[in-house]
Amino acid sequence: MDILKLMAKIILIAIAIWLILTVLKRYRKNIDTHPDTGNSRTPASESMVQCSHCGLHLPESDGIRSGTQFYCCQEHADAQQDERNH
C-alpha cells in the first residue's frame, strides 16, 4: 500500500510539472509572437527602399541612409558621394 501511495504522489508531481511546463511554453509563445518585442527580422509592414546607386530594392532597416537617399551597402553610398564630389 505504501508503494501505491508513493507512486500516486510521483504521478501527481509529474502531472504538476507537466502542467507548469505547458503553461510556461504558452507564456513564452505569447511573448515571442508579441509584435512589440522588436527583434523580429523584416516585418511585412517595413517599407522597401531602392539603392540610389545600383537600383537594388531592400528593406529600409537593411539599407544605408545618406541624407534622403538609401544605398544597399556602404560601398555604393561612398561611390555615389564620390561622384557628387567630382
Ligand SMILES: [Zn+2]
Ligand atoms: Zn547598391
